[in-house]
Amino acid sequence: MRSIELLGQVKDRESFLAFAKALLEERELAEKMEREEPEKHRLSGALGWENGSISSFLGAALACVEDGSHFEEASWRGFAEFLYCGKIYE
Numbered sequence: 001m002r003s004i005e006l007l008g009q010v011k012d013r014e015s016f017l018a019f020a021k022a023l024l025e026e027r028e029l030a031e032k033m034e035r036e037e038p039e040k041h042r043l044s045g046a047l048g049w050e051n052g053s054i055s056s057f058l059g060a061a062l063a064c065v066e067d068g069s070h071f072e073e074a075s076w077r078g079f080a081e082f083l084y085c086g087k088i089y090e
Contacts, residue, residue: 007019028051
C-alpha cells in the first residue's frame with residue numbers, strides 16, 4: 001500500500017510503523033528510479049519526492065509544521081524521538 005493511503009489510517013504505533021515503512025520503501029524505489037533515469041528526474045524526484053536529501057527533507061518538514069495548516073494534534077515528543085533515532089540508531 002502506498003504511504004499516502006496509509007497516512008490517513010495512522011492512529012497508533014502499529015499503523016504509524018506501517019506508514020513509516022511504506023514511506024521508506026517508496027524512497028528506496030524513487031532512488032533506484034532516479035539512478036536509472038537521472039535526466040527524467042532532474043527537476044522533480046521520482047514518485048513525488050521533492051526532497052531527496054536529509055537536509056532538504058527536514059527543511060521541508062519544518063516549513064510544513066511552521067505553516068501549521070497540515071497537522072492535527074500529535075504526540076510531539078514521540079515524533080521528535082522518532083526523528084532523533086534516525087540520527088543515532090545503528
